Amino acid sequence: MSDTEPVDVLQDEECWELLGGQELGRLVTHVGRVIDIFPVNFVVDEQTVVFRTAEGSKLFELTVNDEVVFEVDDHEDEYAWSVIVRGHAHRLDTAAEVAAADELPLKPWIPTLKYVYVRIIPDALTGRRFHRGPEPDRYGIQQY
Numbered sequence: 001m002s003d004t005e006p007v008d009v010l011q012d013e014e015c016w017e018l019l020g021g022q023e024l025g026r027l028v029t030h031v032g033r034v035i036d037i038f039p040v041n042f043v044v045d046e047q048t049v050v051f052r053t054a055e056g057s058k059l060f061e062l063t064v065n066d067e068v069v070f071e072v073d074d075h076e077d078e079y080a081w082s083v084i085v086r087g088h089a090h091r092l093d094t095a096a097e098v099a100a101a102d103e104l105p106l107k108p109w110i111p112t113l114k115y116v117y118v119r120i121i122p123d124a125l126t127g128r129r130f131h132r133g134p135e136p137d138r139y140g141i142q143q144y
Contacts, residue, residue, distance in 0.1 A: 010127030015083045018127065019072055020044040027051070027089075027120075028069040029061040036061060042070075043106045048121055049085060050092075052106060052114040059116060062089045070120055080130045087122040 010018070019025075027038045038058050042051040049070055053059055062068070066088045073082040092101050101117040108114045 006131045006133070008129040008131070010081070010083070010129060012125050015125050015127035016044060016047055018074070018081060018083055019049070019085075022072050022074060025049070025051075025070055025072040027058070028071070029058065029065065030067070031061050031064045034061075041106070041109050043104050045101075045104055045119070048119050050101060050104060050106060050117060050119050052108060053116050053118060054112060054114045055116070059091070059118070062091070062118065066090060068120060075132070077132065079132055081127065082130075083125070083127040085120060085122045086124040086126075087120050089118050089120045092117040092119055 023041050023043075025040060025042050027040050029036050029038070036057070040051040040053070040058075042049050044050075068087060068089045070085040070087070071082065073080065075081070092098055097119075098117060101119075106117075
């Protein structure tokens, strides 16, 4: 990072590494003019995102329109980061898909039954790291 660039663009490999170290993300769906956002716990599986859900609005919206955005972020004292996955989500239906998903380290966070696995297959992956620090002097002499 240079002194004038407080934001770094992350490469795909680093984005997947950061995603793999987290458990909670935000799923954004849209049906017509309705946009919804849902917190979901997830795992990364071979450069896809897998989560579990129950029957309900989230699953219904994915059935109507499978285009989604998935976002994960985190921060520390020195930097923060955000990774965005844009892609298509589909329910895992075959016995082989479900059996493979059952082997993933993915358990519901709350004591509810969630029988449905959903996989997000990315079309695009973007990530940024934000170097934290004090706000520059707004009114002082600016360096050239």
